[in-house]
Amino acid sequence: MTTQTAAGAGRTGVVGYLTRTKKRGRIGTADVLTYIYLLVGIVLMFGPVIWILMSSFKTPAEVTKFPPRFLPYQQETAVVEGYDEPLPLFDVTLEDGSVARLAQVRRVGLEAQMIDPASPEEIIRVNINARQPVEEVKFSLDNYTEGMESFNFWRYFLNSVVVTFVATILTLLVNSMAAFSLSKYEYRGRNAIFLIILSTLMVPLSVILVPAFLLITQIGWNNNLLGVIVPGAATPTGVFLLRQYMLTIPDELIDSARIDGASEWRIYLQIVLPLARPALAVLAIFSVMWRWNDFLWPKIVLTQNQVFTLQVGLEAFQGDLQVQWNLILAMTVLTLLPITFVFGILQKYITTGIATTGMK
Amino acid sequence: MSSATVPHTHHVSVWRRVQKQLGAAFNAVLNFFIDLMDYIMHPLQRLVGIRGMGYVFVLPNLLIFGVFILLPMITNFFYTFTGGANLFLDQRPYVGAQNLERLFDCQNFLAPNTCREDLFARAVTNTALFVITQVALMIGISLLTALVLNRKIIARGFFRSVYFYPVLLSPIVVGLIWKWILQENGLLNALLVAFGGDKVGFLTDANWARFWVVMISVWSLMGFYTLILLAGLQSIPSDLYEAADIDGANVFQSFRSITLPLLMPTMLVVLILSLIRAVQVFDVVFAFTGGGPGSATIYIVQYIYNNGFASATKEYGLASAASLVMAGSLIVLTLAQLRLRGTNNVT
Missing domain, CATH: 1.10.10 (Arc Repressor Mutant, subunit A)
Known part of the structure; x- marks a missing residue:
């Protein structure tokens, strides 16, 4: 080679x-x-x-067409006097060899009844093989509007935003407090606590599904967003990442703040947290990614449509046998739009952040 | 591509003002919160002393952690050794190791159809096969991509983001996108037919389905590992290569004796992370094939989910027993790798 x-x-x-x-x-x-x-x-x-x-912009007929085409084509129609519905247009090769653009009234077997939109009185009968549909590229939003009649996008979106936002704030707060304690205080059991937290890196939520579900049921958090938010808030990754970063903050800073009479709480919030900002940003990125895309746990906790997150809602939507592919496609695009939008704006910070701080 | 475009000066000033206002409002809220919490924390500090505050700070984390992770880990044992379809522990009869025995009740461990719980046997073999192929492929492709991105190329940041984009997509979206492309009348079959081939039942043939599950999960996650490996590559000092160059080492030699050994710690991180993740494969497959065709792409987490939550008669004991097996194998895998790292550090 x-x-x-x-x-x-x-x-x-x-x-x-x-x-x-x-x-x-x-x-x-x-x-x-x-x-x-x-x-x-x-x-x-x-x-x-x-x-x-x-x-996602294609008509149901175009979606099932094989081979598929890249652009969404749609047959042109014409409104003809005397007919309620717009009629589909065809280019018809007539018997004398000339080509005329006619509208189809109906199709009977191998024969199509066509009319000239300019003179709608006369019906022309042609073989269906002698006509070619007149098509134009059209980005139709029909799939989106129709899909959103049963896919409650804004409700799911709101639920996803609430879960992601609250969970991320909670994750940052709880884990940074723990990391501060584990990196800047000396007390009995500190190393044991750190080791126990770290060891659960190997035991993710999906391994303890049944007992965790029992817990949620006993607390009464079924179909409650809290049941999705709280259990994953104490993450070993977060504690580890923040602790490693906080270890690099010099203890002298904290000692001199203590001499100046600052309380421990103020030292944590006003000295340590601002200095740990790069690590916090990375954990925030991870948390948003985890929470926004999370599926298994929300699916177990949330069974009612009005509390669904986007991912649970989308999966339920595609699992409904009544729903056609063209609608699923549109709703999939809707679901991937928000994160794509955020990524488009922040991609530079996300990738450099993870690359420089995330994996030290 | 956030290249440096020069915005209109007017916009800049408006944007700055908005930013300033927002910043001020944010600070006000933050300060209020700090003061409010200090109202509680200050007396607390007087009570427990500075050293005691260490416990106070770690407490919220330990509470959530203890209640939602440690406690379930313990109750999982209770479920494993009890039977019945009741969720509440006091209404579950003790059955001993029956659930575990049922999972491993096989005439021939290499043939899933001779097992009493043939679905579990299939899930285990499928998962093992998936983990091995996916992790190997993932590391190979991520390393190759990281090496390419580490060359002197234009717009490295942009290309790094290109590979990272699918990482942000949710597994459900990823599953649906590829289901659409690989279905019978999908894009890939259209390309095959266009080049003179025949349609292939990518989603209806067991082996093809397994193959695509691996490919899709590599597609969706490789950007993350590429990012980590690239960071590892860039932390290797370039004067090492220059020194090797002066000593007459060719590129293959310097790759083997500089790049690989110095990248090993990063590779190990990637290996552990990707293994833990691969063992838990679930949601992308759930949307992509739903475990099918038949049970060709059923994996352990889906087996747990099916028994504990999806089926009409809930087999919580069986699900928990499977969870236990999975947790055990995860721990063994991780410890084995840490051991590997230990021996590596010595040499």
Whole structure:
């Protein structure tokens, strides 16, 4: 597999191509391969989402059509005097070989009854194979409006926002307090507490589904957003991340604040938290990602439609056998829009944040 | 692509003013909260002393943690050793190890259909196969992508974000997007037909379904691991490579003796994180195939979910026994890897 590249003096093979740095002013095979890889990456990462976006504008007939087309086509129609509904337009090859644009009144077997919209009195009978539908590209929002009649988007959206927002605030508060305690105080049992918290990194909520569900039932949090928010608020990842960061904050800062008479609570909120901002930001990003996309636990706690989050609502919507693909597509796009929007604005901070602070 | 566009000056000043106002309002609320809490915390501090405040700060976390994680871990044992369809513990009869025995009641452990709980056996074999292939593929592709992104390329930040975008999509959305692409009349079959092939039942053939579950989960998560590995690569000092270059090492040699060993700690983090996640695979498959065709893509978490929540007769004992098995294997896996790290550090 190792091939000598033109620019690579002594640098060969896949590894060579991957690790070599570019020489000034020369574009080697390696660079070409790099950009091909990246371009394929763009297509693979964004392509599926763009495909589903395009599909969501299609009519039910167009959605089931094979082979599918990229753009959403729709047959043109014409309003003809004497007919209530708009009639579909076709380009018809007439017997004399000329092509006319006619509207179809009805289809009987292999024969279609057509009329000329300009002179609607005369009915022209043509073979159905002699007509071609007149199509235009149209981004129709019908799937969205129809889907939202049974998919309660704004309600689900609001529930998801409440869960994500409250849970993230709670997660940041509770975990940063614990991290402050575990990094800046000396007391008996401190290391034991830290170890116990860390060890549950391996025991996620999905492993204790049944007993956790019992607990929620006994507290009475079924179909209550609190039942989704609270259980996951104390996360070992959060404690670990914040503790490691807070260890780098010098103790002298805290000691001098104590000498100045600041209470411990003020030291935590006004000295430690501002200094731990990068780590807090990363935990906030993680928390928003976890909570917004969470599915299994909300699905177990929430069984009534009005408390569904977006993910639970979408899954229930697609599980309904009455619902057609064109509507599912539109609602899937609606569900992915908010996070895509947020990502579009904040992508730089999200990726650099996780890369620089998240995994130390 | 937040490139530096120059906004209209007027907009800047309005935006600044709004920002200032918002900031002031936020600070006011924050200060109020701090003062309010200090009202409670200050007397508390006088009561327990500075050292005692350590306990106070860790308490909220421990409460949530103890009630919602530690306690359920213990009650999970009670469920495992009791039977019946009742959720409440005092109404569940003790059955001993029956549930666990039922899970492992097999004539031949390699053939799921000889097991009494053949679905569990299938779930376990499916999960094992999934974990091995998915983690291997995930690390391979993420490392390759990280190495590509670590080269001198234009718009690295943009490309890094490109691979990260699917990470943000919810598993349900990911499952539905790919179900739409892979269905019988979907995009991929259209491409196959366009290039002269025949349609393939990607979602109706057991092996294809398993294959695509792996591919989809790699697609949706690789950006995250790429990000971590890229950060690891960038923390390797470049003068190491220069020194190796001077010593006449070729690129393959410096990859093997500089990049790989220095990247090992990051690789281990990626390995542990991706393994823990892979063992728990559930929601993306739930939306994608729903476990089908047949039981081809049923995994352990779905087995737990089916028995404890989806089925008409709730088998809480069986579900908890399966949870116990899963927790056990997660712990063994993680400890084995930490052990691996231990020996690595010595050499």
